[in-house]
Amino acid sequence: xxxxxxxxxxxxxxxxxxxxxxxxxxLRAEEIGNGMIGLIGNTPLIRINSLSDALGVEIMGKxxxxxxxxxxxxxVALRIIEDAEADGLLHPxxxxxxxxGTVGSTGISLATVGRAKGYECCIIMPDDVAIExxxxxxxxxxxVERVRPASYVDEKQFVNMARKRAHEFGRKELVSHCSxxxxxxxxxxxxxTISQTPADSSRNSSITDFSFPSSSTSTRPATPLExxxxxxxxxxxxxxxxxxxxxxxxxPSASASAIAAAQRPRGFFCDQFENQSNFDAHYxxxxxxxxxxxxxxxxxxxxxxxxxxxxxGTGKYLKEHVRGVKVVMSDPEGSxxxxxxxxxVMYDSKESEGKKRRHQVDTVVEGIGINRITHNxxxxxxIIDDAYRITDVEAVAMSRYLVTHNxxxxxxxxxxxxxxxxxxxxxxxxxxxxxxxxxxxxSRHQSKFWSDDYLAKNGIEITPSLIDDMLAS
Ligand code: PMP
Numbered sequence: 001x002x003x004x005x006x007x008x009x010x011x012x013x014x015x016x017x018x019x020x021x022x023x024x025x026x027l028r029a030e031e032i033g034n035g036m037i038g039l040i041g042n043t044p045l046i047r048i049n050s051l052s053d054a055l056g057v058e059i060m061g062k063x064x065x066x067x068x069x070x071x072x073x074x075x076v077a078l079r080i081i082e083d084a085e086a087d088g089l090l091h092p093x094x095x096x097x098x099x100x101g102t103v104g105s106t107g108i109s110l111a112t113v114g115r116a117k118g119y120e121c122c123i124i125m126p127d128d129v130a131i132e133x134x135x136x137x138x139x140x141x142x143x144v145e146r147v148r149p150a151s152y153v154d155e156k157q158f159v160n161m162a163r164k165r166a167h168e169f170g171r172k173e174l175v176s177h178c179s180x181x182x183x184x185x186x187x188x189x190x191x192x193t194i195s196q197t198p199a200d201s202s203r204n205s206s207i208t209d210f211s212f213p214s215s216s217t218s219t220r221p222a223t224p225l226e227x228x229x230x231x232x233x234x235x236x237x238x239x240x241x242x243x244x245x246x247x248x249x250x251x252p253s254a255s256a257s258a259i260a261a262a263q264r265p266r267g268f269f270c271d272q273f274e275n276q277s278n279f280d281a282h283y284x285x286x287x288x289x290x291x292x293x294x295x296x297x298x299x300x301x302x303x304x305x306x307x308x309x310x311x312x313g314t315g316k317y318l319k320e321h322v323r324g325v326k327v328v329m330s331d332p333e334g335s336x337x338x339x340x341x342x343x344x345v346m347y348d349s350k351e352s353e354g355k356k357r358r359h360q361v362d363t364v365v366e367g368i369g370i371n372r373i374t375h376n377x378x379x380x381x382x383i384i385d386d387a388y389r390i391t392d393v394e395a396v397a398m399s400r401y402l403v404t405h406n407x408x409x410x411x412x413x414x415x416x417x418x419x420x421x422x423x424x425x426x427x428x429x430x431x432x433x434x435x436x437x438x439x440x441x442x443s444r445h446q447s448k449f450w451s452d453d454y455l456a457k458n459g460i461e462i463t464p465s466l467i468d469d470m471l472a473s
């Protein structure tokens with residue numbers, strides 16, 4: 001009947017008014033990523049509502065877990081590979097293998113970016129790292145070698161093993177491919193620029209350890225495969241890049257056999273701890289992004305340190321561009337970095353410097369906390385203003401609190417950063433603005449940090465109310 005039709009019409013009209021219009025989806029050409037690596041970086045900042053509302057301080061997280069490889073380390077993997085390519089040390093699709101010693105995230109990023117760019121990947125890690133990281137690596141086609149956790153002075157330690165493996169691979173392949181006519185003699189032909197200060201030679205082992213002839217200032221004796229460029233052919237003075245790193249460039253008129261020699265498969269030790277490209281990824285990426293996203297309206301930047309690349313690179317850039325900004329480190333218990341920042345000593349008084357120590361710290365938090373000063377951390381040491389030591393119980397409590405209140409499922413280092421941010425917020429007072437790094441998601445940490453069983457077995461309590469107390473006090 002007409003009255004029924006009228007009622008239906010009225011009902012539909014009312015519904016239409018109530019219905020929230022769908023969010024417009026605008027696909028803009030510049031938003032189409034150029035392959036997988038086009039999605040790396042430019043991550044959003046989010047306001048952590050629960051903590052910010054409770055404290056009256058804006059606490060913002062940089063969503064590094066949204067990188068395509070799932071962590072902040074995508075930036076570093078990309079920069080390491082592209083710098084090595086620019087230096088003539090790597091060529092895609094030549095069978096070259098990336099080697100790295102890592103507790104997980106960097107390996108996954110190297111395997112992901114490596115795949116996209118045409119490199120094989122071999123990851124060496126301690127055998128007590130969360131198993132899901134190994135599984136992801138294997139699915140990505142990386143070779144995984146798990147070694148017994150060892151002291152960092154031990155040659156079987158995972159980073160030292162990775163360096164050794166890369167070196168062996170490079171040698172083996174180069175020696176087996178080398179014929180008399182294209183060995184030593186062609187190398188100087190190929191390279192036009194090699195510069196390295198004596199200070200650099202000790203740290204940039206990814207470049208000096210294998211591959212091309214190193215430099216005339218190298219402290220190591222030249223081997224047949226590492227001859228210095230012929231003095232008469234090398235340009236003088238050799239240019240030095242901004243960072244002072246070794247630059248190796250191809251001679252455009254190099255002979256075909258020299259180019260073929262350069263494109264042999266080789267092992268490349270990525271060396272995230274000492275490689276300048278790590279710092280640069282953050283100095284030129286993460287730092288400028290945060291400046292842009294906050295318009296420089298920022299009181300503090302909070303980050304943990306594993307290699308130190310994030311805190312040093314981002315922190316240094318922000319210090320240079322935001323007046324009065326504080327750079328604050330979150331450090332898990334057992335890590336030596338806290339003492340270094342607070343008291344300029346690496347070891348507790350009970351311990352001696354010579355003691356063999358584990359490189360990784362004994363904590364359920366993975367990825368941050370370390371017992372030595374790396375090149376990438378050292379670069380930021382003078383700009384870190386303060387540090388907070390975070391317990392496993394606090395980090396676990398924060399992670400559970402954030403899921404409950406914000407639906408944020410984060411990894412262990414992100415949880416540490418947020419505990420440190422809360423402590424700092426209380427010190428800075430209402431109205432302050434803090435940015436921290438949300439390094440990766442909880443899915444990378446299911447079998448340890450997010451496993452109630454694992455925590456119970458290791459005597460770590462799950463007490464999210466701790467965060468309520470922390471916010472209320
Ligand atoms: N969080 C996670 C999950 C990591 O894997 C790492 C790197 N080891 C970090 C934080 C620390 O970053 P950085 O190496 O730049 O100090």
